[in-house]
Amino acid sequence: MLRAFGLGAVLFGFWLALSGHYTPLLLSFGVGSCVLVVYIAHRMDMIDHEGVPFHVVARLFLYLPWLLKEIFVANLEVAKVILDPKLPISPRMVVFHGSQQTDLGRAIYANSITLTPGTITTGVEGQDFQIHALRAADLETDEELAMDRRCTRVEQG
Amino acid sequence: MDVLLGALSWIAIVGGVFFMLVGTFGVLRMPDVYTRLHAAGMTDTMGAGLVLLGMAFHTVGDMLHGETTYWLVLVRLVLIYGFLLLTSPIATHALARAGLAGGVKPWTNGEERA
Numbered sequence: 001m002l003r004a005f006g007l008g009a010v011l012f013g014f015w016l017a018l019s020g021h022y023t024p025l026l027l028s029f030g031v032g033s034c035v036l037v038v039y040i041a042h043r044m045d046m047i048d049h050e051g052v053p054f055h056v057v058a059r060l061f062l063y064l065p066w067l068l069k070e071i072f073v074a075n076l077e078v079a080k081v082i083l084d085p086k087l088p089i090s091p092r093m094v095v096f097h098g099s100q101q102t103d104l105g106r107a108i109y110a111n112s113i114t115l116t117p118g119t120i121t122t123g124v125e126g127q128d129f130q131i132h133a134l135r136a137a138d139l140e141t142d143e144e145l146a147m148d149r150r151c152t153r154v155e156q157g
Numbered sequence: 158m159d160v161l162l163g164a165l166s167w168i169a170i171v172g173g174v175f176f177m178l179v180g181t182f183g184v185l186r187m188p189d190v191y192t193r194l195h196a197a198g199m200t201d202t203m204g205a206g207l208v209l210l211g212m213a214f215h216t217v218g219d220m221l222h223g224e225t226t227y228w229l230v231l232v233r234l235v236l237i238y239g240f241l242l243l244t245s246p247i248a249t250h251a252l253a254r255a256g257l258a259g260g261v262k263p264w265t266n267g268e269e270r271a
Contacts, residue, residue: 082183082196087186089188122257
């Protein structure tokens with residue numbers, strides 16, 4: 001129940017930020033649509049720790065700056081590869097082992113891997129993440145281990 | 158302050174356009190669908206990110222000129238990047254998975270570039 005109210009509050013905040021119209025009529029439309037969305041989400045059985053993951057939000061915001069830094073560094077690497085006349089790539093499929101215990105944590109880790117250019121998650125099976133890497137030589141395992149650890153920390157909330 | 162914010166805004170936007178161009182160039186140069194996805198990923202994480210950052214600097218400049226309601230624009234810019242970070246890896250993942258499901262073999266060194 002608390003989760004449903006939380007979801008409604010977040011949705012209405014989002015509506016307020018996007019609308020820019022604050023007359024009583026339009027505000028009531030906003031409230032109405034938020035209530036409708038929460039009701040549909042409830043009917044779809046989506047309001048649980050996975051669909052409305054408030055417990056990871058704080059950790060997620062602590063994780064984001066580090067992730068953005070990683071994205072920045074990886075982008076520079078890939079840009080260098082693309083602009084190199086020899087195009088020095090050595091693509092390979094590799095398997096990483098993730099330490100996340102929940103599907104939510106695994107989704108965060110898999111998306112983090114895909115967000116950093118040079119690695120794309122192509123499949124997840126249990127704890128094994130199948131990755132397509134642009135440069136096998138560049139796979140800095142320390143970085144990947146750090147990302148795995150940080151994602152697990154986020155998942156624990 | 159005006160000059161500084163203007164310069165930062167220009168640097169970020171030009172940087173973003175640069176990364177979009179490099180990403181596009183990469184899509185044209187790479188040999189197969191999976192390697193091309195790596196290049197395409199640059200345009201929405203870094204390219205769009207830096208362009209949005211440039212717009213944010215510009216908006217802050219306008220706010221200092223008395224456009225106090227523009228903080229809402231800042232919120233929207235942040236939301237746009239947030240949704241990009243949520244959706245773009247899912248699209249990339251879906252494309253790569255569709256390729257694998259369709260039996261497209263990843264290109265490896267030694268093969269002729271298509």
